[in-house]
Amino acid sequence: MEIRKLKTFQVVAEELNMTKAAKRLTYSQPTITLQIQSLEKELNHTLFTRVGKKTMLTTAGIKLKGHVDQLFTLMDKIEKEMEELRGPSGVLTIAASEYYCQRHLAKVVKEYTDVYPEVKVSLLPLNSIHAIQSVKDEVADIAVIASECDDIHIRKTFLEEERAYVVVSSTIGENRSFEDILRDHAFISYNEDCSFSTIIDHYFKSSGQHPRSTITVGGSDEMIKRAVLNGTGYAILGENVIKQEIANGSITILDQISEPIITSAINLKVRSEEPNIMTFCEFLRNRWDAGTGVVSRTR
Missing domain, CATH: 3.40.190.10 (Periplasmic binding protein-like II)
Known part of the structure; x- marks a missing residue:
């Protein structure tokens, strides 16, 4: 059995329409008909039948379709694995x-x-x-x-x-206790669908602290940091994004989060x-x- 004929059979079996199958395969309809007839002769089975205006698979056609689908799935896998052996592409x-x-x-x-x-x-x-x-x-x-x-x-x-910290602007944090800041200022939060929300939730549950109010700014560290520097409130941020501000004294660390990022x-x-x-x-x-x-x- 030729692979070409089996591929033609598979497409015709999927479309059950010679015109559509010919379009997919870029063959003429007579060519497709000849290939199907040749395959039927080789297998000694009729593969398609007509019921009114509808083309349908025979019992032999249904069985062959199952085997052909498996065959081409295996061939695709072989081609993919051989391609992968040549390296990334x-x-x-x-x-x-x-x-x-x-x-x-x-x-x-x-x-x-x-x-x-x-x-x-x-x-x-x-x-x-x-x-x-x-x-x-x-x-x-x-x-x-x-x-x-x-x-x-x-x-x-x-x-x-990466370590994470509870931070506030040094203007607010200077000479004030953590408890005072929590009482008088809002917590600046990420969006709820942000992964950092889990670390924030764990921190407040384990510390026993609860924000007086919460302002949701978004999912960007930079936006949260700017809100902190503007005196909007306090926040939890990763160390990498605030290294410069810690070094120049514009941000004060109130607490370290036990869970790293x-x-x-x-x-x-x-x-x-x-x-x-x-x-x-x-x-x-x-x-x-x-x-x-x-x-x-x-x-």
Whole structure:
């Protein structure tokens, strides 16, 4: 049996319409008819029958369709695995916050594509919660997250551990106790769908402290930091984004959060050996530049 004839049969069996099948295959209808007749003669079975104006598969046709579908699925798998043996190629989609895209990934992607020019990298700006889902849905191949992810189907590659602090502008914090600040000022919060919300919730539950009021600013570290510096209230921020302000004395640390911010790269375990994913995760692990630069980050 020729593969060409089996492919023709598969398309005709899917369309059950010679005109549509001919269009998909870019064959003439007589060519398709001849191929189906030749296959039927070789198998000694009629594969299609007409009921009124409708074309239908016979019992033999239904059985053959099942085998042909399996055959072409296997052939696609063979082609994919042989392609992968040649090394990374095609499109690699990475989901990450704008902060990670700007601060880390731009440099890593440049180096990676210099080594693997056949890979086209696409960056997908998403906060950690949505980035995790994009990997699960296979919209993204890899995600860089600052969030918990305990899904058994997900593989994590550790990149960085960052301390987090409760902070306030030094103008407000000077000569005032933490309790006074909590009583008189609002807590500046991230959006509810932001991964940092978990760390914030854990902190207030474990510390026994409760904000007098909350102002939701958004998901960007830079926006939260600006609100703090403007005297809007106090907030919880990662160390990297406020290093400069701590050094110049414009921000005061009120408390340290016991839970660190863990940055990881994640991918589906079943895809870990794909060349694009495997090589890029290795690049990330070796080239992640922790603790430098201050760019707006969306958690």
